[in-house]
Structures are given as structure tokens and as C-alpha cells.
Amino acid sequence: MSTLSLTKAIERQLKEKANQLGKSPEALALKTLRKEFAVLEEQSHEAVFPSRSKAKTLADLLGDYIGAVDSGEYVEGGAQMSKDTGKKFAEGMLKKYKEGRL
Numbered sequence: 001m002s003t004l005s006l007t008k009a010i011e012r013q014l015k016e017k018a019n020q021l022g023k024s025p026e027a028l029a030l031k032t033l034r035k036e037f038a039v040l041e042e043q044s045h046e047a048v049f050p051s052r053s054k055a056k057t058l059a060d061l062l063g064d065y066i067g068a069v070d071s072g073e074y075v076e077g078g079a080q081m082s083k084d085t086g087k088k089f090a091e092g093m094l095k096k097y098k099e100g101r102l
Contacts, residue, residue, distance in 0.1 A: 004029075 006014065011025075018028040059066075071079035096102045 014025045014029060018025040021028060
């Protein structure tokens, strides 16, 4: 985060305009700066994160980092880790409670 120093005249004008619009001076200044520099910010973002700018969905964005595993390759019948998750969670919490760990 950076701090900008304003002349008294600009600060006064900013406060007056923000008051007219019912906004804080900070919000108005940020909106104005973002509007002015939006193209530069977008170009900079694309240079740093080229794949993000082309992603249309979260799956597109995370596609290179997520996947699926067939647990049947490791455990007979599969690990069934997504089965009865609420029940398993409740049982685990009850066990912790009885052990005085909650």
C-alpha cells in the first residue's frame, strides 16, 4: 500500500466532490485512479498471470493444478473418502469431546 500527498487545493476538491457523491474521499480517489490506470493494470496483470487472463472459469484457471485419483488402485474397493463425510465428522468431534480435546 502506498500513500499519496495531495496539495491543499486538490484535497479540498476531492473532499467536496466525495461529499457531493456521498462517498469517502478515499473511495473516490481509488475509483478515479483505477479508472485512469485500468488499461495499464490489465496489461500488467496479463504479463504476470497470462493463464489467468484467458481463464473463463475456475476450472480453467486451476486445470493444471487439480486432478482426480482412483483410490481403487491403492485400496481394495476404493477408499470411499467422500462417503458419509458428515457422519464421520460428527463421530470425530464426539470422540474429541469425550477425550476432553474440544
